[in-house]
Amino acid sequence: MQFSGFRSRLRRFNAKYTEKRRTSVPDSPQTIENGLYINRVSSEYSIFNLENNAGLQQTDTSLNNEHTKNKTVEMKNLLEILKNLDVKQPDPQDIKNALAQIDLSQLSYEDHIKGYDLDKYNKIKLMEEPFQVFIMTWPPQFLLPIHQHRNFWGYVVPLQGIVAETLYGFAPRKKKIFLHPTKTFKPGEVIYEPYNVIHKLQNTSPLEPTISVHIYYPPSYNYSGTMIFDAQNRRMAVLNEKAELLSWDLPSDHYESITEDAYDVEKLW
């Protein structure tokens, strides 16, 4: 069977998480928002551990079910459609139309994640031109810092698990960050990341990894001028062209500026 090795790896993975759940609970929201936590996750490309917590007894089999479900649309179909887009200067609507051509809830990804540890953050390249396309694996509760899309736009499609998006509005003159309610996306749904959006994406599940496919344009970009935010500590930073990651844990010369007490946070509900 083509997926027998894959399935047994998933069974081991599921057993490992079941064991972890018996002795662990997710970090509190305060901890998740903490800059150090974000730094550790972003800079090491690896998952935090949830040791030293206690609680969760719940048994959950959805990880296994989700993984072993047969997805019927080949990822290469999506890549072909993107490759053959006959536009010189693609616009978000072009990609939206391309995505509408296939049943995204049935997009297969299993072959692409074989050999990768789902307990870690991974970025798996699928295409470099004319769009940057990659699969990302998110360990439970993994998140990236709140960031601006200054130099690129794109789409994120969850393939397995969930992706929660929180949007922020920044009013520099008022020194305020406006916090929108968080919205959760599941497989088959599409998250649009326009130019200059400020947001945070997270796998909010304490139990299961998330797998998603990302499509970005232009295919190569740098983070020069990109703002990142640490809302809990009211900090903001502007990255420069040396930055290759959205992170609070870069060498100091990868930041154009870091501002403390940069804003207050106001929720919009």
Ligand SMILES: [Fe+2]
């Ligand atoms: Fe983003």
